[in-house]
Amino acid sequence: MSDIHFDETVDITDKVCPLTFVKAKAAIEELDEGQVIAIRMNDGEPVQNVPRSIKEEGHKILKLVDNGDETYTLYVEKVEDEE
Amino acid sequence: MAEKIDYGSLKKGGFMRQKQKGYFSLRLAVVGGQMTGEQLLTVSKVAEKYGHGYVHMTSRQGIEIPFINFNDIEEVKAELLAGGVKTGVCGPRVRTVTACQGAAVCPSGCIDTEDIAQKINDRYFGRELPHKFKFGCTGCQNNCLKTEENDVGIKGGMTVTYDSEACIGCSVCTKACREGALSMENGKVVFEESKCNHCGRCVKSCPVDAWKGEPGYIVSFGGTFGNFVYKGEEVVPIIGDEETLFRVTDAAIEWFAENANPSERFRKTLMRVGDEEFKEKIKAAFEG
Numbered sequence: 001m002s003d004i005h006f007d008e009t010v011d012i013t014d015k016v017c018p019l020t021f022v023k024a025k026a027a028i029e030e031l032d033e034g035q036v037i038a039i040r041m042n043d044g045e046p047v048q049n050v051p052r053s054i055k056e057e058g059h060k061i062l063k064l065v066d067n068g069d070e071t072y073t074l075y076v077e078k079v080e081d082e083e
Numbered sequence: 084m085a086e087k088i089d090y091g092s093l094k095k096g097g098f099m100r101q102k103q104k105g106y107f108s109l110r111l112a113v114v115g116g117q118m119t120g121e122q123l124l125t126v127s128k129v130a131e132k133y134g135h136g137y138v139h140m141t142s143r144q145g146i147e148i149p150f151i152n153f154n155d156i157e158e159v160k161a162e163l164l165a166g167g168v169k170t171g172v173c174g175p176r177v178r179t180v181t182a183c184q185g186a187a188v189c190p191s192g193c194i195d196t197e198d199i200a201q202k203i204n205d206r207y208f209g210r211e212l213p214h215k216f217k218f219g220c221t222g223c224q225n226n227c228l229k230t231e232e233n234d235v236g237i238k239g240g241m242t243v244t245y246d247s248e249a250c251i252g253c254s255v256c257t258k259a260c261r262e263g264a265l266s267m268e269n270g271k272v273v274f275e276e277s278k279c280n281h282c283g284r285c286v287k288s289c290p291v292d293a294w295k296g297e298p299g300y301i302v303s304f305g306g307t308f309g310n311f312v313y314k315g316e317e318v319v320p321i322i323g324d325e326e327t328l329f330r331v332t333d334a335a336i337e338w339f340a341e342n343a344n345p346s347e348r349f350r351k352t353l354m355r356v357g358d359e360e361f362k363e364k365i366k367a368a369f370e371g
């Protein structure tokens with residue numbers, strides 16, 4: 001049911017905390033305002049904590065989808081820092 | 084040295100007798116694990132001048148300056164005080180109040196632990212009791228400060244409520260919750276409240292703030308982690324306001340003062356006389 005349109009993907013299942021978040025953050029930084037990225041992450045710590053860290057960075061979380069293989073995909077829309 | 088050393092009153096002033104004759108390890112008053120840079124400079128100078136040039140960090144966020152000579156006690160106290168540093172306490176009384184950094188700094192924090200630690204310190208620090216009495220304060224269920232080791236432990240939590248109108252059905256909170264209290268059904272969240280431990284992770288993770296959290300205090304009683312180890316126990320539900328919190332902590336200290344034998348820790352008293360009456364007292368204080 002991932003009918004969400006996205007522009008980029010990043011897979012952070014090869015990383016452990018805190019590099020999961022670092023890799024996701026770096027990938028989001030590459031995006032333009034309003035673009036959507038699909039972030040694939042592992043069950044457990046990453047899915048418990050990465051969405052919240054991305055929220056705290058100020059980006060817009062659209063959906064978390066269970067891939068059924070102990071990984072999840074988080075859809076995030078980039079929000080530029082207003083400075 | 085003809086003078087007689089009054090160890091009791093020295094202990095009260097934070098002077099711990101060392102095995103080296105005539106020397107004391109001087110305990111300083113630290114609240115919630117924080118000192119200013121200026122206070123640290125004062126401590127540093129005193130350690131250089133009167134001690135052996137080093138300090139010892141205690142297991143409960145305290146600082147001690149070892150190797151203070153008995154004859155220097157008054158000068159040491161005066162120099163510390165001039166630099167804004169007070170001496171701590173040992174012996175049968177309310178000890179250092181410990182705290183994690185809490186909501187003022189930590190993203191996980193549910194309560195302002197430093198503020199609460201300061202208030203508890205102002206209210207109780209140094210109060211004479213049958214035995215030592217420890218307070219610890221931690222900002223959330225991550226429990227960095229290990230509150231249940233303390234005679235009274237205070238842990239931040241949240242009473243959470245769900246707004247299904249605001250929810251976009253992203254399902255992030257159902258994974259953020261570690262207690263399995265949340266699941267998705269038809270694009271909305273089902274909340275099994277009995278499983279909730281008030282950690283507030285749903286509130287912190289929801290991208291549209293569909294979860295609202297009211298901060299509160301989860302209090303545990305009778306913890307001890309020395310010769311005898313016992314995990315402090317909760318008696319009443321999460322407490323929503325400071326006034327009730329202090330009514331409850333007052334009641335606990337009063338009960339201890341009235342019921343404990345000299346040199347008996349809180350938990351040992353609870354075990355000796357039974358905890359029914361204590362629980363009643365705490366519940367009454369909780370209800371006001």
Ligand code: SF4
Nearest residue numbers: 183189192222223227
């Ligand atoms: S107990 Fe919670 S609030 Fe306190 S430092 Fe740990 S994570 Fe942060």
Ligand code: SF4
Nearest residue numbers: 260279280282283285
């Ligand atoms: S407060 Fe914690 S335990 Fe309760 S529902 Fe929210 S995430 Fe789950």
Ligand code: SF4
Nearest residue numbers: 250251253254256289
């Ligand atoms: S995180 Fe918020 S928006 Fe997403 S499912 Fe939970 S309550 Fe709904």
